[in-house]
Amino acid sequence: MHYDVAIIGGGPAGSTAAAMLAKAGRSVVVIEREKFPRFHIGESLLPFSMDAFERLGILKKIQDAGFVVKHGAEICSGCGEKETRFYFKDGFRSRRATAFQVTRSEFDKILLDHARECGALVREETIVTSLDLSAGSTSLSIASADGSPETITAGYVIDCSGRNSVIGSHLGLKESYPSLQKFAVYAHFEDAQIPEGVDGTLTRMVRGEDHWFWIIPLSSTKLSIGVVMDTEKYKSLRSTPEQVLERFIRDQPLMQSRLLGSRRVTKVYASGDYSYRNRTLHGDRWLMAGDAAGFIDPVFSSGVFLAILGGEKAAEAIDAALRSPREARRLFARYERHLVKVMGLYLKFVLAWYRKEFVETVLAPREFFEVVPAVNAVLAGNMGKSFSLRWRLWLFQLIVRLQRIVPICPRLTLVPRS
Ligand SMILES: Cc1cc2nc3c(=O)[nH]c(=O)nc-3n(C[C@H](O)[C@H](O)[C@H](O)COP(=O)(O)OP(=O)(O)OC[C@H]3O[C@@H](n4cnc5c(N)ncnc54)[C@H](O)[C@@H]3O)c2cc1C
The missing domain is CATH 3.50.50.60 (FAD/NAD(P)-binding domain)
Known part of the structure; x- marks a missing residue:
């Protein structure tokens, strides 16, 4: 022993x-x-x-x-005005173009x-x-x-x-x-309409004003769906995880369209304060x-x-x-x-995700100095050891800071149009 x-x-x-x-x-x-x-x-x-x-x-x-062989990720604004896709093959000095779901x-x-x-x-x-x-x-x-x-x-x-x-x-x-006290509710859905080809393999994130969804394809018909919000917000809803997931999906047209014709096949799980x-x-x-x-x-x-x-x-x-x-x-x-x-x-990236100017910036990628591929590389797991990657990340952070003061990229509400 x-x-x-x-x-x-x-x-x-x-x-x-x-x-x-x-x-x-x-x-x-x-x-x-x-x-x-x-x-x-x-x-x-x-x-x-x-x-x-x-x-x-x-x-x-x-x-x-x-x-499922995963080729990248897509970020959509909850207002439905903008979306952007990151393919791992386009990451800064990308060595691996795929992962798995x-x-x-x-x-x-x-x-x-x-x-x-x-x-x-x-x-x-x-x-x-x-x-x-x-x-x-x-x-x-x-x-x-x-x-x-x-x-x-x-x-x-x-x-x-x-x-x-x-x-x-x-x-x-x-x-x-303290600023990351979040709560997630999630479940698996079957019979979903998932696009064929590379785009059907992406992790999708839909960023709302005070919450975000993930959509992860686990097969050609099955999706993992989750919504993340502040723990305080979850508590204030005084509802079960099932009711909360249903309500958030009902209020988001993008999610409704992705889940059209699908049915939930697991219980709704919840994780808090994580x-x-x-x-x-x-x-x-x-x-x-x-x-x-x-x-x-x-x-x-x-x-x-x-x-x-x-x-x-x-x-x-x-x-x-x-x-x-x-x-x-x-x-x-x-x-x-x-x-x-x-x-x-x-x-650093996670804290930035909860700031609107970060979302506005990533949703308006501009190809200069390979800044976007550098962010893509970090999100693929590149640990940012090389100087050539690090200075691009600094530049990206600078652009995000500027966006807070002057709208370099279009401002977004992140709220679905009624
Ligand atoms: C809502 C949510 C969404 C997520 N989405 C993603 C994602 O899309 N991609 C991603 O990469 N990560 C994601 N994660 C994170 C991911 O789940 C974890 O980072 C990952 O599982 C960590 O692996 P681990 O081996 O450290 O721990 P775990 O996978 O949790 O394994 C720990 C194991 O320890 C065992 N254990 C616990 N206590 C004891 C004990 N006292 N004695 C014996 N055994 C014990 C448990 O049974 C468990 O099997 C998500 C997490 C959450 C909460």
């Missing part, structure tokens, strides 16, 4: 870390509360994860699963099964109930479905427990972003990865990309620490710096 590494949670972050460490010859146990396949939201992936799938040796399995129950199972095949011990229907992270040892108290409690020990622990954030909650490290970070992402013998480390609003589909990136980097750091334990502190601090930087980049 002693392992090199214990991983809490078998979502994309946990299974990525487990597969990497098992491939490196480490003894790994993944403790997962649910029995897979299980429903999960977060269906639109980014092209930069494709490289990681290749490194994990799982790209072919994902391709063979028949998920995935049904998470199937996708997560492929990843978790792969971790098992690589040699990780996966214990489903088993929950981590408490931890002891005192220096020198880490132990986890776990309980399996039949309720029998056990204790396991490990050299290192990676917390990949998603928004449950087991270690963050245990140590009181979680902090929320943007937060942790004051630190590591301790002497533990790291956090994926949503357990921090969660940023899903508008740019960055969640799974960050989870896989975090899982991979955490595995690298722990593998190196197992080789040279004295280096652990430095390796873990470097891991944290890297992750915080990438999450910070997405956070």
Whole structure:
């Protein structure tokens, strides 16, 4: 019952870390509360994860699963006046032109099964109930479905427990972003009229005045639909998630036309208060990865990309620490710096998304200095390391700031015409 590494949670972050460490010859146990396949939201992936799938040796399995191949995204103004499409092939120095739109129950199972095949011990229907992270040892108290409690020990622990954030909650490290307290309601719809060809594969975002919708094609007839609003707004409606989703769709002509003739085939799910970070992402013998480390609003589909990136980097750091334990502190601090930087980049974009001048600017793309392709590249998962990308992003931010004062691009109401 002693392992090199214990991983809490078998979502994309946990299974990525487990597969990497098992491939490196480490003894790994993944403790997962649910029995897979299980429903999960977060269906639109980014092209930069494709490289990681290749490194994990799982790209072919994902391709063979028949998920929709995603070519980009479309942003529409809620007033119906403007729309713009980003194709990943047009991103700044684009290397990957596609990603996938995935049904998470199937996708997560492929990843978790792969971790098992690589040699990780996966214990489903088993929950981590408490931890002891005192220096020198880490132990986890776990309980399996039949309720029998056990204790396991490990050299290192990676917390990949998603928004449950087991270690963050245990140590009181979680902090929320006050301006990003949002609420989402969502469901799957069948028999939708989805355009054929490349445009039928895009993630669509419809930006209303105080809310936005996502439309994600999961097959040639199935759509994932969700609407995101301020938590306060949701509370003020005093309605069930079903009533809220129906009401927002009814009030938005663009959504009505996209959903014409379709029917809801799942219950309406809801997620609230979901943007937060942790004051630190590591301790002497533990790291956090994926949503357990921090969660940023899903508008740019960055969640799974960050989870896989975090899982991979955490595995690298722990593998190196197992080789040279004295280096652990430095390796873990470097891991944290890297992750915080990438999450910070997405956070900037997410905060901007909720400002009207940002939406007005992206809906009026002008081809100069390749600024639009640079934004496109970041939204595909390019982490903005090169100077040539960074100065274009600065220029873009400058244009957005100017738009606040002088209308360089047309002003939009974002409210549907009555
Ligand atoms: C409304 C909404 C829309 C989103 N849309 C997108 C999108 O389009 N694209 C995108 O990339 N991302 C999206 N995301 C984000 C995405 O869902 C997450 O970022 C992603 O699932 C994170 O993966 P993870 O492995 O960190 O966590 P998870 O996928 O949540 O996995 C964590 C696992 O840990 C297990 N667990 C939790 N607690 C315990 C415990 N105590 N013991 C044992 N196991 C435990 C859980 O059962 C779960 O399986 C969205 C999120 C929300 C809320």
